[in-house]
Amino acid sequence: MIPINSILVYNTSEIVTPKGFTPSRGNAMKNTEITKNAAILIENGIITEIGNSDYMTDKYKNFDGITLDAGKKTVLPGFVDSHTHFIWGGYRENEFSWRLSGMSYMEIMKNGGGINSTVKMTRESTSENLYELGFKRLNSMLSFGVTTVEGKSGYGLDAETELKQLRVMKKLGENHPLDVVKTFMGAHAFPEEFKGKENAFVDLICEEFIPKISEEKIAEFCDVFCEENVFNAVQSEKILKTGKKYGLIPKIHSDEIKSVGGTELAVNIGAASADHLLNIKDEDIKLLSDSETIATLLPGTAFSLKENFAPARKLIDSGCAVALASDMNPGSCFTESVPLIISLATIYMKMSIEEVITALTLNGAAALRKEKITGSLEPGKFGDLIIINEDSYKFLNYHIGVNLVEKVIKKGQLVFSKGDNYVF
Secondary structure, rough: OOOOOEEEEEOOOOEOOOOOOOOOOOHHHHOEEEEEEEEEEEEEEEEEEEEEHHHHHOOOOOOOOOOEEEOOOOEEOOOOOOOOOOOOOOHHHHHHHHHHOOOOOOHHHHOOHHHHHHHHHHHHHHHHHHHEEEHHHHHHHOOOEEEEEEEEOOOOOHOOOOOOOOHHHHHHHHHOOOOEEEEEEOOOOOOOOOOOOOOHHHHHHHHHHHHHHHHHOOOOOOEEEEEEEEEHHHHHHHHHHHHHHHHOOHHHHHHOOOOOOHHHHHHOOOOOEEEEEEOOOOOHHHHHHHOEEEEEOOOOHHHHHHOOOOOOHHHHHOOOEEOOOOOOOOOOOOOOOHHHHHHHHHHHHHHHHHHHEEEOOOOHHHOOOOOOOOOOOOOOOOEEEEEOHHHHHHHHHHOOOOOOOEEEEEEEEEEEEOOOOOOO
């Protein structure tokens, strides 16, 4: 009997991967391991051996799984998109045009745009509709080489819709090849019905939302948008501490527009990641570098909003563990394009392509506390890998904005093949 998730990938040009079961920090992020003319063996979904292709094909000439000739192309770990908001109802295409024409966010809100418009459309969407949209978006992510994705709630801002979003993500994770990591983010904005009663909404999150989510065991993380005119540091701390009490690991949107204490809170509370960081202070960079918290940067959002990019070079040179993610969402960054993220990070954020690979794999996994099981290609980890249609990983940023992913293998199963589309 052929194991359906056992495969020998051979005749590669090179296998390129960060190494280790802990996040890569600072200048060590550039230390990717390159094995030329290599093969990789995955048995029952787990990597068991990597070695010279000629040696491996001879050793396993009687292998009873699937064999796949890589055609002298490059193999890398599957990408980990550790920050997305991929479940929402409706679209805001008109708002994007308004923003490009120079309309301010407040003007957009007066014209019916902004996050509350997505909240309204998500509340009105059925679970079936959200599932269908989510499956389509996951398929697109898969085609870009993503094998693990995080998804946040936060477009309900009421218990019913927040749970609806998380239940849809749970079902998608059960039915789609991608691993879907679920984050509760009821503290994404203040709903219109709580205008002037913001602390009452914080209490509602802590006393009703989080206990219900914990009871269903439907999320792994709790995230808060800690920002001026959204959730301040005191409110954010209360929510994240309550989440921790109920078993939810803290995450935080921090320093995107203004530094209001979010990164310091992230470090002090032991958050898995502090995300955005466009306006992070030097003293908070030092705090991050001395902590276990991952600095997750979202260049697609800065690009879409025409903002300055997060100081990736300073963060890395200071010893931080940096991850990159798409921030796919309906308002500020509707993209799942990994090639866009790679181009922005290398061209505008001064990251080397080796650092970018680490940020999109091992450190992305660490931002989800999954670095011990995925994010690099080495024995003992999931067989999550991609084959790109070039003989060198350096084409990833050299061929600007082009998707080079030819095949995706998830836990030893071929789940995407360009031209054949999805094979799962």
